[in-house]
Amino acid sequence: MATIKAVRGTRDLLPPDTNLWNHVEATARSVFARYGFGEIRTPIFEATELFARGVGEETDIVSKEMYTWEDRGRAESDRGQSLTLRPENTAGVVRSYIEHGMAETGMLEKLFYIGPQFRRERPQRGRYRQFWQIGAEVLGPPWSGSDSALRDAEVLEMLATLLNELGVKGWRLALNSVGSAEDRQRYSAALRDALAPVKDKMCPDNQRRAETNPLRVLDSKDPNDQEIIDGLPKIADFLSEDSRTHFEQVKAALDACGVAYAIEPRLVRGLDYYTRTTFEFTVPDGSGLGTQNALLGGGRYDGLSEMLGGPKTPGIGFAIGEDRLILTLRAQAAEQAAKKLDxxxxxxxxxxxxxxxxxxxxxxxxxxxxxxxxxxxxxxxxxxxxxxxxxxxxxxxxxxxxxxxxxxxxxxxxxxxxxxxxxxxxxxxx
RNA sequence: GCGGCUAUAGUUCAGUGGCAGAACGCCGCUCUGUGGCAGCGGAUGUCGUGGGUUCGAACCCCACUAGCCGCCCCA
Incomplete structure (x- = not known):
């Protein structure tokens, strides 16, 4: 009889590996506590509409990677409701924030989560269909200071601290600002115009992106297209005065704290809700990740709450790929001393x-x-x-x-x- | 979703048309209260799954499944 195996893209975490997982999570909890974060646990599935509206209908995540099904409840109210295993956790956290009226406190909320996420992608090293993220969000009404550049820098400094305490070697912080929603709109239009006459010379992927999501062309790794990409308009020239000032303040605070970063004008994140500050931490080749060298990513999402029907709630957050972090630690660590019983x-x-x-x-x-x-x-x-x-x-x-x-x-x-x-x-x- | 590589013992792998193998690990004995070394013995298994070619298939062909690598995308 055929034996039943873990389904594609999922895996069992066993001892002694789980020791390392627990160590990573314990370290994260300890660091988060020092920065005033409290834990939130949101459901593993949500209404499909949450992700469609929050993450963005046009993103790959929503358009082709979600595990979605129709509920078969007895009650009229839930029969036929479309449900989805969460592909990321920020939308769920913001939904919960709105639902519980956390804005009413007038205070800044600092929340962290640790848990599995689900995306139906082709499995690869550092990419699984059930994968774990450790993330945190800072959010609150505008008068709580939630849109302050101080918070961006605080989150980034916290991440640097966490990676250092875990002993991750050679990490690199790539930083960019994609501007406000309006800035992004204008930049996107400018890119489309600039690409129109030259896109025929580019690879098929980039031709498609030029139509659907011109910002993504900037990310392209195709060597033949680099010359064209280098000549495209720069996001920095499209930032509003406010966005520019905000970005300068983030950099100044990072400088003050001695957190090294590299400005990367091409760093565009795929989720629709990102505004202004975006960032990514990567590790060097040979750190066990292959081409999936992004250890964590995040950014500001000043409009997300409103996209979900909530009050104006600027926020910033990140998600660490825990599976990737573990791969990196294992590749970088000298022989792990096996924990022995007394x-x-x-x-x-x-x-x-x-x-x-x-x-x-x-x-x-x-x-x-x-x-x-x-x-x-x-x-x-x-x-x-x-x-x-x-x-x-x-x-x-x-x-x-x-x-x-x-x-x-x-x-x-x-x-x-x-x-x-x-x-x-x-x-x-x- | 697309392309390439791979799948043999618990593990790492050899075997490329003619008896299913090695190393490590595991179990037993030498050896009933002092191990790790050594010697001897043992079990390792639907050769990923299903079909085809052949007198004969782990090996050749097809399909499927899974893993790895890259692309897309992302953590």
């Missing part, structure tokens, strides 16, 4: 099993990590198992029970000592 108890004979379990209970209650072997194991087998799992092995046999003195082998030193049972927990902590 002790392995080897009962000598099945008659000692109950007593061995009792000893394990005592040690575990004392805060130690302990595994128990089985009395049927030969001593040699116990040694083999213990050496793989634990730093020390406790021999638990008749002699030890009657004398109350336990034999403890320390694998790192290769030494063996006798320790009284009352002192065992304390001794194992060293």
């Amino acid at each position: 002790a392995f108890i080897a009962p000598m004979g099945v008659a000692q099993n109950p007593g061995a379990l009792k000893l394990a209970q005592e040690l575990r209650h004392a805060g130690l990590s302990v595994e128990v072997g089985d009395g049927s194991f030969r001593l040699r087998k116990s040694f083999d198992a213990a050496d793989k799992l634990a730093r020390k092995m406790i021999i638990f046999g008749e002699d030890e029970v009657t004398s109350g003195i336990l034999t403890v082998k320390d694998f790192s030193k290769g030494e063996q000592e006798k320790i009284a049972r009352e002192e065992l927990a304390a001794a194992l902590k060293n």
Whole structure:
């Protein structure tokens, strides 16, 4: 009979890998807490319309990558509703913000999330159909200071701190401003005009983009088209006074904090809701990501709340590709020191099993990590198992029970000592 | 969604038309309370799935599925 396997583009995360996942998430939580972020958990599926309106009907994500189905509820109210597994989390967070009237506090909200997202793409290294994002959003009514450049810089500085604390090497921050929605509109029109006479000479992909989304032409990697692209109008020339000032303020604050960045006029992000500041953190070749070298991306989305029918709520946020972060850490890290248990108890004979379990209970209650072997194991087998799992092995046999003195082998030193049972927990902590 | 490469033991892989293999790992014994070394023995398996060619297919052909690499796009 055919065995059932994890569906394409999904995978199991197993120990010891999950240790690294937990480490990454714990570090992120710790950093976020220091910057005043609280955790939000939104549903894994939402009304399809949320993403259509928020992320943008024309984006690849919405037009061809979503897992969407029609609900079959009994109630008239939910029958036939179109639902979608979330392809990203920002729209859900903003929906929740509006729904719970968080704007009414007049305060800035700082929210972070960690969770799976779903996109139906061709799987590849660093790209899965169920993938994890660690993200955060800063949002609030305009009078909360949510549109201040200070917040952009704070978020970027926080990301630099997080990557450094995780030990990511060689990261690079690419920064750009795509301007307000109006700036973008004008720039897009200018690009279309500039491309019209020359697009026939470009590759088919770029010809298509010139029509549908001219900003994306800037991203093109096609070497033959670079000359044309270099000659296109620059976004910087289309920024309004406000947008320009805002961008300058972001840069000034980053300079003050010593966060290095590279201005990249061609950095255009694909989601429709981005305005003004956009950014991306990449890692160098050889960091385990292949061509998917974007570790995280984000930007400002001053109009998103209104697109979803909410009050004017400027915001800025980012999403880290946790799968990619893990790949990078694994590729960059020298041999990961395997986490070992504090002790392995080897009962000598099945008659000692109950007593061995009792000893394990005592040690575990004392805060130690302990595994128990089985009395049927030969001593040699116990040694083999213990050496793989634990730093020390406790021999638990008749002699030890009657004398109350336990034999403890320390694998790192290769030494063996006798320790009284009352002192065992304390001794194992060293 | 498009193109290329790949799929054999738990793992890494060899085998390119004639008995299904190696290394590591696993289990047992030498060796019933002192292992890791060594020696001996053992199990590894629908050769990704289905079909075709052939006296005979892991090997050649077709389809499918999955993985990897690139494109598109994105985290």
